[in-house]
Amino acid sequence: MSQTPFPAASRGWRRAVSLATSLALMVSPAAAQSGRAQLAPEVRQALRQALLKSYAELFEEAPRLEFSASQIAAMRKILEDAQKNCSANFRRRADDLGRQLRDEQNRLRADTARIDDAERKKRHCSIQNLRALESQARVLAEHAIPVAYENRKAKLELIEKWPAELKQIQADIASGAHLKRKWGDVKDIGFRELVPDQEKDIKTGQDAVREMKMAGLMPPEVDNPVVKKYVTSLAQRIGRHSDLRVPLNVSVLNSKEVNAFALPGGFLFIQRGLLEAAENEAQLAGVIAHEIAHVTGRHGHRLMKRATISSIIYQAAQVAALILTGGAATIGTYYALQYGFYGLGLVLSLDLLGVSREMELEADQLGVQYAWNAGFDPNGFIHFFDKMATREGYVNGLSWFRTHPPFYERMVQCRKEILFLPPKEGLAVNSAEFEQMKAELKKVTAQAAEEEKDRPSLLAPVQGCPAPEKIEYKPGEPIEKLCPEPGESSSGAR
Numbered sequence: 001m002s003q004t005p006f007p008a009a010s011r012g013w014r015r016a017v018s019l020a021t022s023l024a025l026m027v028s029p030a031a032a033q034s035g036r037a038q039l040a041p042e043v044r045q046a047l048r049q050a051l052l053k054s055y056a057e058l059f060e061e062a063p064r065l066e067f068s069a070s071q072i073a074a075m076r077k078i079l080e081d082a083q084k085n086c087s088a089n090f091r092r093r094a095d096d097l098g099r100q101l102r103d104e105q106n107r108l109r110a111d112t113a114r115i116d117d118a119e120r121k122k123r124h125c126s127i128q129n130l131r132a133l134e135s136q137a138r139v140l141a142e143h144a145i146p147v148a149y150e151n152r153k154a155k156l157e158l159i160e161k162w163p164a165e166l167k168q169i170q171a172d173i174a175s176g177a178h179l180k181r182k183w184g185d186v187k188d189i190g191f192r193e194l195v196p197d198q199e200k201d202i203k204t205g206q207d208a209v210r211e212m213k214m215a216g217l218m219p220p221e222v223d224n225p226v227v228k229k230y231v232t233s234l235a236q237r238i239g240r241h242s243d244l245r246v247p248l249n250v251s252v253l254n255s256k257e258v259n260a261f262a263l264p265g266g267f268l269f270i271q272r273g274l275l276e277a278a279e280n281e282a283q284l285a286g287v288i289a290h291e292i293a294h295v296t297g298r299h300g301h302r303l304m305k306r307a308t309i310s311s312i313i314y315q316a317a318q319v320a321a322l323i324l325t326g327g328a329a330t331i332g333t334y335y336a337l338q339y340g341f342y343g344l345g346l347v348l349s350l351d352l353l354g355v356s357r358e359m360e361l362e363a364d365q366l367g368v369q370y371a372w373n374a375g376f377d378p379n380g381f382i383h384f385f386d387k388m389a390t391r392e393g394y395v396n397g398l399s400w401f402r403t404h405p406p407f408y409e410r411m412v413q414c415r416k417e418i419l420f421l422p423p424k425e426g427l428a429v430n431s432a433e434f435e436q437m438k439a440e441l442k443k444v445t446a447q448a449a450e451e452e453k454d455r456p457s458l459l460a461p462v463q464g465c466p467a468p469e470k471i472e473y474k475p476g477e478p479i480e481k482l483c484p485e486p487g488e489s490s491s492g493a494r
């Protein structure tokens with residue numbers, strides 16, 4: 001997508017950010033005092049540093065960190081206040097942009113009889129730009145900022161609880177109690193029965209695929225033999241080492257969404273964005289194994305008892321549109337689809353269908369087992385979470401975290417299962433084939449970007465206008481850059 005600068009609005013946005021910053025500073029004294037009263041600056045600094053670490057690092061380091069319960073509680077309060085302030089700032093900003101938008105529309109209505117075409121065009125472009133900025137501010141306030149802080153809070157919980165958890169795990173291994181855990185019979189993967197009648201889901205899955213295609217919700221497949229062959233054979237290898245009792249049907253979708261999903265009966269969909277985000281084979285294997293576990297656990301079947309497929313599709317499209325436009329009523333599902341986010345990753349979203357916490361935890365546990373059984377380093381799944389949470393920034397990972405919320409207990413469940421697995425030599429982290437796929441993928445991505453230019457999209461619906469301004473983030477930029485914590489220096493704000 002071409003990025004033409006939009007100077008006036010750009011200044012407006014920068015003004016808004018500095019306004020948001022000064023608001024944050026204005027509300028800071030009370031919040032900062034309550035935090036600081038209980039937390040010495042050096043402790044606060046040490047905790048903040050710790051929270052910037054990855055989940056994988058924290059599993060190693062948490063047992064050596066010595067923070068008291070009251071220090072942890074004070075930090076939690078600081079994070080909660082910061083989240084509230086940060087979301088409120090961007091909500092105010094969105095309201096303000098909404099007012100500017102309505103003013104601009106009123107002005108247009110008042111002047112419409114006497115302005116010339118060039119002026120009209122200018123006004124249309126301005127309205128379009130305000131709409132885009134408003135919805136971006138709203139997405140930040142309602143989705144991206146909460147996700148960023150959920151990650152922080154999950155890590156704080158890890159620092160607090162993991163040391164005791166680890167001792168218990170070691171005791172369980174020593175006594176052999178871990179062998180009696182649910183699905184602890186990992187040497188019998190493929191020969192045990194998790195949930196009977198997996199094959200009865202095939203028809204449900206086929207129907208869902210057909211309906212999605214008819215509704216225009218299925219992105220086109222990636223048209224590259226190397227990428228397709230690699231992903232298919234990786235998934236089949238994991239499938240062969242899982243509890244799968246149905247054929248695995250693998251599709252690679254040409255969508256930039258960072259996600260994958262499985263439909264009942266063994267229909268697995270990997271989105272291009274996921275392949276772009278995965279850094280090595282073990283990470284990709286971890287995500288695929290998790291999705292296969294949703295099939296073997298028959299989670300979709302249990303869900304679909306509660307909702308018809310078409311209602312799921314409809315709701316998924318609605319949610320996709322909502323997230324991508326921040327609920328802007330004028331920009332609907334159509335633009336969400338054109339934008340390249342098809343809402344499919346949201347099909348199994350928690351709040352949509354009530355995918356239970358238990359199902360996610362089960363898919364995490366079984367997924368770790370399948371990746372391991374297929375010969376991959378099962379830590380890949382945790383590393384992928386880390387990548388999404390820490391390095392990818394908090395916006396690119398939005399879709400991923402909608403369907404895979406960063407619960408503390410999920411991270412712990414994965415880590416625990418990894419520790420319980422029998423030791424195994426030579427687990428793979430990467431392969432030459434993965435790197436070859438990545439090289440081919442670059443061509444697919446470049447071509448998709450080229451094709452997108454000509455398509456109407458959320459970001460440039462009016463022909464001839466500069467592309468509406470995008471709020472850009474540097475990958476890996478911590479949330480504090482966007483919303484300085486109360487009492488924090490605001491030097492990071494643009």
Ligand SMILES: [Zn+2]
Pocket residue numbers: 290294360363403404
């Ligand atoms: Zn899942």
